[in-house]
Amino acid sequence: MLDTTNQFSLYQKKILLGITGGIAAYKTPELVRALIKEGATVQVVMTQSATQFVTPTTLQAVSGLPVYISQWDNRISNGMPHIELSRDADLILIAPASADFMAKHSLGLADDLLSTLCLARGHEVDGAIKDCPLVMVPAMNRQMWEHAATQRSVERLVKDGVTLLGPASGAQACGEVGMGRMLEPFEILDGVIAFFQPKLLKGLRVLITAGPTYEPIDPVRGVTNLSSGKMGFAIAKAALESGAEVHLVSGPVSLPTPLEFTGKVNRTNVQTAKEMMHVVANSPCDVFFSVAAVADWTIKNRQAQKIKKTSEQSSPILEFELNPDILATIAQSSINQRPFCVGFAAESENIEAYAQQKRIKKNIPMLIANHGPSTFGQDSNQVSIIDELGIFPVEETNKLAIARVIVAELAKRLRP
Known part of the structure; x- marks a missing residue:
């Protein structure tokens, strides 16, 4: 532990x-x-x-x-x-x-x-x-x-x-x-x-995605998830404390930008998974934290106007299509451009086993298994750090404290 x-x-x-x-x-x-x-x-x-x-x-x-x-x-x-x-x-x-x-x-x-x-x-x-x-x-x-x-x-x-x-x-x-x-x-x-805080990531460019994405059905409805963005924002704060230059790409959340007064954080707000993919793909970095809970599907038949409900009308039929896999795309970049990728996986059962499978499938060096969904929206969390050497549980505590542990463990692997 x-x-x-x-x-x-x-x-x-x-x-x-x-x-x-x-x-x-x-x-x-x-x-x-x-x-x-x-x-x-x-x-x-x-x-x-x-x-x-x-x-x-x-x-x-x-x-x-x-x-x-x-x-x-x-x-x-x-x-x-x-x-x-x-x-x-x-x-x-x-x-x-x-x-x-x-x-x-x-x-x-x-x-x-x-x-x-x-x-x-x-x-x-x-x-x-x-x-x-x-x-x-x-x-x-x-x-x-x-x-x-x-x-x-x-x-x-x-x-x-x-x-x-x-x-x-x-x-x-x-x-x-x-x-x-x-x-x-x-x-x-x-x-x-x-x-x-030790300046473990000094001189490095760190890119972080955080929060949910939102896929519109029509101008007033959409598909999203329960992510609060707190874990991603905690990672951003811990990286800033460690001396990194941080680009935080956030889905729709109401959280303040961490340590904004330092001038070392750039925040880009997005809504959909495709918007997030576009920003990430055009943001060079040394380390990529894929923390956001990105929607797996988007609405193919999105409506330009609000869908009206009538007593005679049956439920509207929604057509789904897969969103881009942001983490997998960045992890498959060419060797010279590929950053050190850290993924996050929120599972409700067989947490560590499923997370290790995901790490190997996406070909990334480190993955954080989030013991959700009980911690969604909470200030505390419980995770396990997973890499090729094994599984390292982190005790349940404040999300910022966990983020600092993750950054310290990352630094050990970047700069042995």
């Missing part, structure tokens, strides 16, 4: 949250609670201007730890809070990161506790002091974000290895609309969790 323990948490991670002056600071208590809920310990350090927007008392209450503001704070025994505070941190997260703070750090300027701490940041790894990772979440007016000086700061920060999350586009406190809005706490949480 493959283990999924702590696949979706920040268990035992120590995060130093730096808060700078900006109206978006009002979101930070919610962010602290979200990080703690995922298992992290959060130490807050604020600039003096940040205290104009949210109080240290509030942040101390939600974090359970004292909040630091001054580099002269005598609660640190050696008088060096700018050194000591980062030494046991796994990550320094600046949210919100103002234009002023980003510019200062990009130039190596330091005149308060938080800016000095970021320059002196380090944490102990195997007895040695190494740079503590630094993530900034920009938040400012759209004109401030678009200003050439801010963009120069961004270039310098990225060149120096600082990770930026966002900003997003949307309504701002000033009443304007545009880029510069800080990500919401749940998005920052997703970004932090993704930051800690």
